[in-house]
Amino acid sequence: MRRGSIASLLGIGIVAGGIAAAVALALPWLPTPASREASRIDFEFWFVVTICIVIFAIVAAAILYSVVVFRAAPDDESDGPPIHGHTGLEIAWTIVPTLLVTAIGISSAIVLSNDDALGKNVLRIDVTAQQFAWTFSYPEAHGLTSATLMLPKDRSVQLRFTAKDVIHSFWVPEFGQKQDTVPGLHPTLHITPDRLGTFPVICTELCGLGHATMRTTVVVMTPAAFDKWLKSQSKGATPSSPSQAGKTVFTNNGCGACHTLAAAGAAGKVGPDLDKLTTYAKQAGQSLQDFIRTSIVTPNAYVEHGYPKGVMPQTFGTSIPKTQLNALVDYLAANGTK
Amino acid sequence: MTAATYDDHHLAPPRQGGAWRLLYRAGFVRAAWMFCLFGAIGFGLVVLIRWSGGWQPLFKMEDITLVSLLVAGPIGFLAGIGAFDYWVYYALGFPTRPEDHSGHGARSWRDYFRVNTDHKVIGVQYLATTLVFFVIGGFLALMVRAELAKPGMQFVDNQTFNGLFSVHASLMIFLFVIPAFAGLANFVVPLMLGAPDMAFPRLNALSFWLLPIAGVMMLASFVVPGGAFACGWTGYVPLCSTHQPLGAVFFNQGVQWAGASSIMTALNFLVTIITMRAPGMTFWRMPLLVWANFTTSLLVVIATPFIAGSQFFSMFDHVMHTAFFDPNNGGYPLGYQHIFWFYSHPAVYIMMLPGFGIMSEVISVFSRKPIFGYRLMALSLMAIVVLGFSVWAHHMFVSGMASWLRVPMMITTLLIAVPTGIKIFSWLATMWEGKLHFRTPMLFALGFLSMFVIGGLSGVMLGAVPIDIHVSDTYFIVAHIHYVLFGGSVFTIFAGMYYWFPKITGRMYDERLGKLHFWLTFVGFNLTFFPMHILGTEGMPRRVSDYAPKFAGLNMFISLASFGLGASVLVFLYNMITSWRNGPIAPSNPWRALTLEWQVSSPPPIFNFDEIPQVVGSPYEYGVPGAQHAILAPAPVREVEEVGAP
Numbered sequence: 001m002r003r004g005s006i007a008s009l010l011g012i013g014i015v016a017g018g019i020a021a022a023v024a025l026a027l028p029w030l031p032t033p034a035s036r037e038a039s040r041i042d043f044e045f046w047f048v049v050t051i052c053i054v055i056f057a058i059v060a061a062a063i064l065y066s067v068v069v070f071r072a073a074p075d076d077e078s079d080g081p082p083i084h085g086h087t088g089l090e091i092a093w094t095i096v097p098t099l100l101v102t103a104i105g106i107s108s109a110i111v112l113s114n115d116d117a118l119g120k121n122v123l124r125i126d127v128t129a130q131q132f133a134w135t136f137s138y139p140e141a142h143g144l145t146s147a148t149l150m151l152p153k154d155r156s157v158q159l160r161f162t163a164k165d166v167i168h169s170f171w172v173p174e175f176g177q178k179q180d181t182v183p184g185l186h187p188t189l190h191i192t193p194d195r196l197g198t199f200p201v202i203c204t205e206l207c208g209l210g211h212a213t214m215r216t217t218v219v220v221m222t223p224a225a226f227d228k229w230l231k232s233q234s235k236g237a238t239p240s241s242p243s244q245a246g247k248t249v250f251t252n253n254g255c256g257a258c259h260t261l262a263a264a265g266a267a268g269k270v271g272p273d274l275d276k277l278t279t280y281a282k283q284a285g286q287s288l289q290d291f292i293r294t295s296i297v298t299p300n301a302y303v304e305h306g307y308p309k310g311v312m313p314q315t316f317g318t319s320i321p322k323t324q325l326n327a328l329v330d331y332l333a334a335n336g337t338k
Numbered sequence: 339m340t341a342a343t344y345d346d347h348h349l350a351p352p353r354q355g356g357a358w359r360l361l362y363r364a365g366f367v368r369a370a371w372m373f374c375l376f377g378a379i380g381f382g383l384v385v386l387i388r389w390s391g392g393w394q395p396l397f398k399m400e401d402i403t404l405v406s407l408l409v410a411g412p413i414g415f416l417a418g419i420g421a422f423d424y425w426v427y428y429a430l431g432f433p434t435r436p437e438d439h440s441g442h443g444a445r446s447w448r449d450y451f452r453v454n455t456d457h458k459v460i461g462v463q464y465l466a467t468t469l470v471f472f473v474i475g476g477f478l479a480l481m482v483r484a485e486l487a488k489p490g491m492q493f494v495d496n497q498t499f500n501g502l503f504s505v506h507a508s509l510m511i512f513l514f515v516i517p518a519f520a521g522l523a524n525f526v527v528p529l530m531l532g533a534p535d536m537a538f539p540r541l542n543a544l545s546f547w548l549l550p551i552a553g554v555m556m557l558a559s560f561v562v563p564g565g566a567f568a569c570g571w572t573g574y575v576p577l578c579s580t581h582q583p584l585g586a587v588f589f590n591q592g593v594q595w596a597g598a599s600s601i602m603t604a605l606n607f608l609v610t611i612i613t614m615r616a617p618g619m620t621f622w623r624m625p626l627l628v629w630a631n632f633t634t635s636l637l638v639v640i641a642t643p644f645i646a647g648s649q650f651f652s653m654f655d656h657v658m659h660t661a662f663f664d665p666n667n668g669g670y671p672l673g674y675q676h677i678f679w680f681y682s683h684p685a686v687y688i689m690m691l692p693g694f695g696i697m698s699e700v701i702s703v704f705s706r707k708p709i710f711g712y713r714l715m716a717l718s719l720m721a722i723v724v725l726g727f728s729v730w731a732h733h734m735f736v737s738g739m740a741s742w743l744r745v746p747m748m749i750t751t752l753l754i755a756v757p758t759g760i761k762i763f764s765w766l767a768t769m770w771e772g773k774l775h776f777r778t779p780m781l782f783a784l785g786f787l788s789m790f791v792i793g794g795l796s797g798v799m800l801g802a803v804p805i806d807i808h809v810s811d812t813y814f815i816v817a818h819i820h821y822v823l824f825g826g827s828v829f830t831i832f833a834g835m836y837y838w839f840p841k842i843t844g845r846m847y848d849e850r851l852g853k854l855h856f857w858l859t860f861v862g863f864n865l866t867f868f869p870m871h872i873l874g875t876e877g878m879p880r881r882v883s884d885y886a887p888k889f890a891g892l893n894m895f896i897s898l899a900s901f902g903l904g905a906s907v908l909v910f911l912y913n914m915i916t917s918w919r920n921g922p923i924a925p926s927n928p929w930r931a932l933t934l935e936w937q938v939s940s941p942p943p944i945f946n947f948d949e950i951p952q953v954v955g956s957p958y959e960y961g962v963p964g965a966q967h968a969i970l971a972p973a974p975v976r977e978v979e980e981v982g983a984p
Contacts, residue, residue, distance in 0.1 A: 029875045030808075041804045045875075048802055052795040059791045062766040063784060072706070072773035077930070079961035080707035080772035090711050093763040094756060101752035101798065108802040109745050115804060116741070161738075166577040167671060169736065169811060173877030176808045178736045182672060183576060184665030187738035200886070204811035204879040206570050208577060209496040212882035270496065 009065050016064070017057030024049055031173045034195035034220060037115040038176030044111045051100055115177070116190055119156030125149070127159045129168035129181040130313050132210035132270065133254015134201060141230045147251045149201060149218040151193050152226035159189045164315055169205035172218055180205055193220040209311050210258050210270035246331020249324045253316065263335040271312060272304040277336025280304055292329045292336075296320075364420025365452060376414025380406035400584055400657055403562070408591040412551045420453040421544045441543070442535075443944045453547065455539035457528050458942065460546050462842060464521025465835070467546075468514050471553050473907065475509035478502050480904050487897035489887050499883040501566030501585070505556055508571045508589060511689070512596040513553040515827045519692035520545075520603050522834045523631045525842060527607060529935035529942060530625050532616025532951040532968065537609040545602040552596035559588035570881060572682070573648075575663040575674045579655040590653035597642045600688075604638035607631050616934070616968065618953035623967075625933050625957045626715055630695025633719040637684045637691070637726060645681035648674055672739055679730040687726045689823060691719060693830030694761055697783055700833050701765050703931045704780035705772030708958040710764045718757035725754045735806045744803050751801035758794055762787065777929075778852030782833035785860045789825025793818060796871065811881075814874025820867045832859070832910070839917070840924030844941045847921060851913040855906060862903030869896055932967040933957045 033039045070080075127149075128135040137145040151157055161170065163181035170189065171178040174197075179189040203214035221229065247264055250256065256266025261274040272280060281291035284302045294301050297317035320328065360367040384405050388396050416422060420441075428434045442456045443449070450463055482502050485492050494502065528536055536542045559566040564583025567573070578586050611632045615624070624632075651662035652674060661667035663674045702709045709715060731739060731747040765787060774780070796818040800806045809815065832855075839847045869892050874880075878889050885893065927936040934951055935942070951968040959965030 027872055029872060031875075031877055038808075041808050044802060044804045045799070045808070048799050048805060052798065056791060056795060059762065059766065060788065062770070063787060066766070066769040066772075066774060067776075067784065070705075070769060070772050070774045072775050076773055078706070078773060080705060082708055082959065082961035082965075083710065083767075083771070084708050085711040085714070086767075089767065090714050090760070090764075094760060097756050097759045098753070101755055101801075104798065104802055105745075105749050105752050108748060108804055111804040112744065115807075166581055167574055171811075171879070173808075176804075178807050178810055180737045182665075182738045184669075184671065185738050200877070202877065202879050206500070206574070206577065206881040208581060209500065209568075211500075212496070212884040269491065 005065075005069070009061055012064050013057045013061035016060035017053055020053045020056050020060075024053060030176075032195070033176065034172075034174035034193055034197060034199060035176060036192040036194050037190070038174060039194075040111045040115055041176040044108055047107055048104055051104065055100075118158060118190055119192060122156045122158050123152065124158050124160065126162065127170060127181070128162045128164065129170070129203070129207075130164035130254070130315070131166065131208050131311070132203070132214040133257045134170075134203075134214070134216045135252060135254065138230070141234055144230065144233050145252050146233070147254055148216055150226060150229055151191075151218060151220050152223040153193055153196055153220050155192070155223065157191045157193065159191065161187050161189070164319075165313060166207050167205050168203045168207045168214065171202045171204045172199050173202070174199040175218075178204060196220050196222065210268070213257050213268055213270055215257070216254070242327060243331055243334065245324075245327040246329075246334075249320065249328040250331060253320065253328075258312070261332075261335060272307055274332060274336050276338045277332060278338060288333050288336075289329060292332050293325070296325065296328070364418070364423055366419070368420075369415045369418030372414040372418030373411045374414070376417070377406045377411035380410030383410075399563075400587070403584060404587055404591070404653075404657060408555060408587065412555075412595065415551065416544070416547055419547055421540075421547050423453075424540055442539070453543045455535070455543050456944070457524050457536045457539065457542060458842070458946075460542050461521050461523075461525030463546050464517055464524055464549070465842075467550055467553070468518040468521060469911075471509045471513035472518070473911070474557065475506050475514060476904055476907060478506040478509070480900060482506060483897040483900040485883060486885070487894050489885055489890050489893075491884060494883075496883055497565045497568055500568030500570075500881070501560060503881060504567050504570050504589070505559065508556050508592065509553065510823075511571060511685070512593060513549065513556070515689045515823060515831070516596075516600060516685070517549055518831050519631075519634070519689070519827075520600070522696070522831070522838065523607065523627070523692060524603070526838060526935055527628055527631055528610060528614070529841075529938070529946055530628050530933050530957075531611065531614055532619060532934050532947060532953065533610060533614040534945045534947065536606050537614055538606050541602055542606055545599045545606065548595050548599035548602075552592045552594075552599065555588050555592040555595065559585035559592075562588065572678065573652060574678075575652050575655065575671050576665070579652045579663060582656070586656060587653055590649040590656075593649045594646055597646050600638050601642050604635035604642075607635040608639065611635075616951045616953050618968070620953075622713065622716075623953055623956055625695075626698035626709060626712070626719075627692075627695035627933075629716045629719055630691045630693075630698070633723045634688055634691045636723055637688050640727070641681045641684040641688070643681075644677050645685075648677040648681070651677075672734070672737060675734055675737055676731070676739070679733045680727075683730040683733065684726045686822070687722055689827045691722065693786070693827050693834075694719065696830045696834040696837070697765060697786060699931075699933065700779045700783045700837055701768050702958050702960065703929050704775045704777060704783070705769045706775075706960045707768055707772040708956070708960055708962070710767035710770075711760075712956065712958065714760060715764055718760045721757040722754060725750055725757070729754060732801060732806070735803050736810045748801055748803050752798060755794065755798050755801070762791060762794075777836075778847070778849060778856060779833040779837035781853060781856040782829050782836065785856065786826060786829040786833065789821055789829060789860075789863070793821030793825055796821060809874050811879055812874035813870040813878045813880055816880050817867050817870035817874060820863075820870070824867070825863060829859075832856075835914070837929070838935075839914070840928050841935055841940050841942070843918045843921070844924055844939075845917055845921035846924045846928065847917040848913050851909055855909040855913060858906035858909060859903065862899055862906050865899035866896055866903050932959060934968055937968065937970055 030042055030045060033042055124139055126137045126139060135145055135147060136149045137143055159170065161179060161181040163183045165183065167180055167182050169178060169180045175191050177189050177191050179187055198217050198219050201216045201218050203211060207214060250264050256264055256268055258268040258270035259272065259274045260267050277292060278288060281288045284291055299312035299314055362368060381402055384402050385396060388398065424434060441454055444454065444456065444459045450459060454460060485494055485499055562584050565585055567578065567582060567585040567589040569578035569582055569586065573589060611628060654660040655662055655664050661669040663669045663671050665671055698709050698715060728750040729747060731743050732751040735744055800818060836847060836852055873889055873892055878885050924940045926939050929936065938947060949970045951970050953968045955965055955967055957967045959967065
């Protein structure tokens with residue numbers, strides 16, 4: 001190979017690598033990390049991206065250089081030189097990639113084991129996934145449940161998952177961590193939040209018709225604010241008003257993920273609009289209270305026209321305690337007046 | 339010796355007789371009534387069994403649809419079209435002729451619409467059928483993009499949306515990429531080997547006719563009550579077993595028919611390649627396309643039974659209330675994923691290795707240079723086959739499987755980048771100092787090289803467990819799979835179709851339209867799929883009909899680009915159709931290639947070689963003075979045997 005061709009190949013390679021690096025740096029790739037795990041994943045991401053950019057630049061340079069320099073004239077019917085191979089080169093492009101992927105493998109394994117390692121004073125939270133809602137319960141606070149995940153900053157958190165119906169997946173992009181929830185299994189996930197803020201919780205495993213709406217939020221607060229929240233919620237176990245009690249049941253069971261109810265600020269579109277419960281009860285020919293109770297306990301008994309059967313979970317009859325169910329029915333009857 | 343004529347080989351006698359003959363002659367009329375007859379038998383069987391068992395309801399739609407429409411009916415269709423005729427005659431003791439060539443070759447367009455034993459006709463049947471499903475699958479994708487152009491719901495409901503992307507993926511994988519490669523290989527491999535046909539021509543014909551059944555089944559799921567299967571092409575349980583309407587069974591069964599077709603074709607290729615190579619054609623003198631199909635067929639034969647098993651068990655859970663994967667009765671949902679990916683990861687290579695073969699042919703011929711490092715190229719294919727079976731669980735890093743399995747699977751996944759890298763570097767070295775001719779196949783080859791490198795590198799990123807945990811099940815995955823399967827496989831299919839178009843049709847395609855098609859596809863493809871990487875890392879999950887408002891801009895951009903990409907296919911179809919009708923007559927070897935298929939006329943004679951070729955050297959000796967791949971010497975006069983003829 002002539003010296004001139006090496007120089008121009010190198011030039012094209014640097015330009016191609018520069019463009020790829022500019023694309024990598026200018027665009028918003030990963031969200032700003034909000035957990036120690038996400039920061040480590042960020043490091044690994046950029047480590048691998050750097051290697052990838054170098055390889056991409058080499059390949060792009062070789063293609064561009066060949067296209068420009070080795071283009072045959074239209075009437076050129078001659079053949080190229082009969083080069084059948086080069087043992088040194090072939091060994092080189094077997095060994096070098098092997099070393100690179102080994103480096104990626106080792107660094108990934110280290111990141112993985114750090115991300116999985118629990119810290120001291122672990123906060124354990126039970127997460128229940130069902131179509132199409134999340135419920136978080138805090139054994140530390142005597143089983144306090146919430147539809148929003150509340151976490152203290154800088155404390156090691158272990159989530160333990162239960163799936164009631166199908167496979168779901170828990171993901172907070174800012175935390176970088178993700179875990180499928182599988183019926184019959186109880187996988188765990190480790191997170192150490194290190195940035196205050198409110199972030200989305202997203203279901204990433206297709207779980208049925210309402211998959212896109214299976215969202216909630218996670219709030220990372222200071223440890224003091226978290227303790228205060230725990231106390232206020234524990235007090236709230238005996239709510240001030242009956243309507244407040246019903247609203248809590250509505251929120252904690254994730255009803256708003258699929259249903260619209262103005263009073264609860266819910267705008268789900270998967271299931272029927274609960275503001276119109278009075279109309280539906282008339283169509284079904286039942287009293288409002290009976291209709292609501294039946295529809296929660298045995299959802300397939302009457303399905304509003306235009307909505308598919310079998311989508312609403314059939315487990316609420318057993319999972320919601322009787323007093324809470326009564327409160328929920330009263331709450332819905334009072335608000336579904338259209 | 340002159341070219342063999344039809345009469346020499348006992349082709350079909352001239353057709354005669356009245357319209358009533360249509361009823362019992364093999365063909366679509368007989369296929370229609372036999373479909374109904376077998377369907378009725380299936381219906382009766384289910385009702386009889388339910389009645390004798392005293393089960394209510396007697397007419398259970400689910401079971402009747404499954405047995406009558408998805409199993410018995412299609413068998414009736416195959417019997418009616420004539421796929422079993424020879425074997426049935428043989429089994430019943432009617433006179434048969436092993437050398438019966440009445441179903442061989444095409445004299446008019448009608449011969450493409452019947453059971454034909456000519457590998458060249460079957461190749462065309464495959465390609466035409468898969469292109470139809472490619473267009474339908476692409477149309478479904480455009481409907482998905484139309485819905486996703488804006489946040490919120492626009493045109494379709496959730497059930498339809500989930501059905502659209504599920505059927506899109508299933509058609510593209512099972513009815514386009516895999517069988518399109520089988521079609522190209524069907525046409526080319528026997529020619530490259532110097533063989534008159536495949537080893538089992540009747541089995542070959544049957545393999546093809548299973549395919550439309552699978553495709554129609556998957557599409558038909560849109561019209562059954564409850565809607566199409568809506569659980570993604572991966573069909574994860576328990577969503578796809580106990581939580582889905584009847585449409586899921588159409589997916590389970592469609593996969594069985596397509597899978598059976600795949601297995602039969604692969605067996606046929608293996609036997610053909612092992613036993614029917616021309617004299618002198620050692621394994622180390624085989625073109626890399628043949629090597630690629632040899633290794634692909636190994637993968638198909640070993641892996642495909644696993645997806646068949648997974649779909650049967652999932653369907654049994656759905657229809658017969660077994661509990662293979664039902665956690666409420668002791669089943670194990672992750673078991674499905676392990677079995678499914680034990681096929682579906684090798685399937686990625688089933689969809690890639692034949693493309694590697696096409697690339698080796700195209701790049702060598704249009705660079706006018708021998709393929710660089712031929713033996714290492716062949717060995718890296720074998721390495722991919724072996725390693726390909728040890729990486730399946732990298733699809734399951736976040737699934738909740740045993741966590742110790744993650745690091746070993748990561749290591750094998752990363753290592754498989756090495757043989758793939760060897761191939762890419764060898765193609766680059768093949769082009770180096772060559773005489774490059776930028777005809778359409780070569781443009782698609784260069785497009786493939788650059789796009790597949792991006793897909794391969796994002797694959798290395800996904801192989802690293804911590805990165806995979808973040809981007810798993812997001813649009814990053816959608817981008818990756820399309821860079822591999824579209825930028826990779828589909829580009830090589832286009833390259834192959836342009837490259838062998840003169841050989842298949844005997845006419846040249848329009849070069850300007852071909853180049854236009856390439857540039858529209860290349861630009862449209864990158865504008866559509868590159869931004870999806872960003873959507874994924876930023877936080878947009880896949881398989882959602884609605885998304886956060888902050889992703890609205892990029893999604894609108896992607897949707898607009900995807901419509902441009904869709905339009906590019908029209909240029910391709912127009913070029914193919916008009917060139918086949920009116921293109922200039924192709925010479926036998928327009929690319930000055932050395933492999934055997936270019937040494938016979940375009941299109942090739944009915945039995946490929948009037949003279950048995952004697953292979954004397956490598957197929958890639960470009961630039962070597964006086965080098966020859968094969969000598970086409972006069973063959974001894976061949977007697978046509980008439981064993982068992984009346």
